[in-house]
Amino acid sequence: MLAAQILINALVLGCLYACIAIGFSLVWGVLNVINLIHGSFIVLGAYLAWGLYQSLGISPWYAIGIAAPVFFGLGYIIQRLILNRVMAAPVLVTLTLTFGLDLILNNAMIYYFKADYRKLTLTPPMGSVSLFDVVVPIDRLIATASALVLTGVLYLILRRLRVGRAIIAVRLDRDAAKLMGVDVSSIYAIAFGLGAALAGCAGVLMALIFPISPLTSTAYLGKAFVVCVLGGLGSVSGALAGGVLLALIEGIGSALIGPAHATTLSFALLIIFLIVRPQGLLGRKGFE
Amino acid sequence: MTRSNLVLLALVISIGALPVVGGSYALRLGTIACMYGILALSWNVVGGIAGYPSFATAAFFGFGAYAAGVLLGRGASLLVSVSAAGVLSFVLAGLLGAALLRLRGHYFAIASLSLIEVFRELVNNATDLTGGGMGLNIPLTSTAGVMADATFFFYIMWGLLAGTALMVVAVARSKLGFGLACIRQNETAADMIGLNTTIYKSVAFGLSACFVGAAGGVYAAWVHYIDPSDVFDILYSVKPIVMALIGGLGSPLGVLIGAFVYLGLEEVVWRNYIQIHSGVLGVLIVILLLFLPHGLMSLRSRIVGWRPNRV
Secondary structure (H helix, E strand, O other): HHHOOOOHHHHHHHHHHHHHHHHHHHHHHHHHHOOOOOOHHHHHHHHHHHHHHHHEEEOHHHHHHHHHHHHHHHHHHHHOHHHHHHHOOOHHHHHHHHHHHHHHHHHHHHHOOOOOEOOOOOOOOOOOOEEEEEEEEEHHHHHHHHHHHHHHHHHHHHHOHHHHHHHHHHHOOOOHHHHOOHHHHHHHHHHHHHHHHHHHHHHHHHHHOOEEOHHHHHHHHHHHHHHHHHOOOOOOHHHHHHHHHHHHHHHHHHHHHHHHHHHHHHHHHHHHHHHHHHHHHHOOOOOO | OOOHHHHHHHHHHHHHHHHHHOOOOHHHHHHHHHHHHHHHHHHHHHHOOOOOOOOOHHHHHHHHHHHHHHHHHHHOHHEEEEEEHHHHHHHHHHHHHHHOOOOOOHHHHHHHHHHHHHHHHOOOOHHHHOOOHEEEEOOOOOOOOHHHHHHHHHHHHHHHHHHHHHHHHHHHHOOOHHHHHHHHHHHHHHOOOOHHHHHHHHHHHHHHHHHHHHHHHHHHHHHHOOHHHHHOOOOOHHHHHHHHHOOOOOHHHHHHHHHHHHHHHHHHHHHOOOHHHHHHHHHHHHHHHOOOOOOOOOHHHHHHOOOOOOO
């Protein structure tokens, strides 16, 4: 039964990991920028959910609807005003720039929210379901379902909408897309906005499950790194595969050699994957 | 030897006169200045000359600090501990570099960032050896008084800085430096004409870790207490990059000046805005990258028509 419980936990957690990573993967794939603010966006989303629930009593399920447009706007503005100026610069410059932005956002959060750990506790609590001996908390289950829905929405945007096809076109070949009349810098801003919106929504879901603190942003960012490298850049299915794989490795690793080593294991795996299979499990050039 | 390298060595030597004129505060600042100089000059070997965006500085700084800390705790002398930290860092970085430096661009950056996480978690979990999250107390090496101690550690850090500067100048004058510049410009072409890029890059990575590890060791002995979140702080990786960007990538003199300018800014910000110091650092990074991407050394070319090494 322990094995079944580990498997179920990994599936539930894996979908959440995928949700954390998918915006990061989109930005990396389309803009060729490693977005180090991603972790802080997630934490800010968690604070948004917490604040709305504490002050206005708005349930986190509706908070997603508020977080998405707010974060899209935030991301769009950051890309338009700041990042678009250095898109042609080498990796070092874009990476350091997003690190600088992350320092600003994270410091602002520590300043306003303090570094205390907070928890969004639903009243009344939602309890848990158990099937045979496998127990899953209901809020976690709903969060996972929401993560899957968000992932599906991104897939549909990229697949069905005109702007989604333009994002894919820019990812495949920026110069060709430009020649076909795509406004590349505007597409960059939209893609970055989408990435930020996904991070914000992921943060809302995280608020239900994990404690909230500005200090947790690097842990989320680290998860996003690992999921992207394991699953491979460039596809929604890759992020899902990477998320579930990471959760499985962490779960099995914790059970076998102790939870203290789970992070070491996942990062060691990240380095090995980078060396032997840098395209990841399901990596491909086009974002479907 | 180029003029800029001569100025670099002259600058380093002149810093050695600090204890004659300064008090204990100046000595503390001078020691940190030398440490930052070591980190920035070392990063420049792999990041500026070879063009690999390495974020591994903090990993080797922490590694060196723990290696020296553990040895000092077992009763080894400071000289032995710090040398061991440097040599071990060189070997470890050389071996890791042979594998990691096959990656390019973003992938290398992420792998080098992950090194910090892996090292930190390993140290965190090896409680028997390193004290884990409780940190490591390092015995006092001398008890000759505060000023004598401060002067002693200043000169050790300064000696390391001088060693780093000599290493950088030697690399720039040697075939290695030429090869690294070739790798930066076009690695495939460098490989094609018979340059063993793997060995060149590994040696460069090892050299860039060697003095950083030794500086970590001196830092550990200087502050007497280290813990994983302190010495494996990602800021130790980012600060050298910011310093190099302030000064101008690729030019050792520019990088060293960048380190000192950065320290001056940091000190002012720490003193006046302790609550928002990392936010101010972020603002500084953003402004720098948007408005002065080629660093302070590029200002000179605007004035007298001198061209810095562009990366």
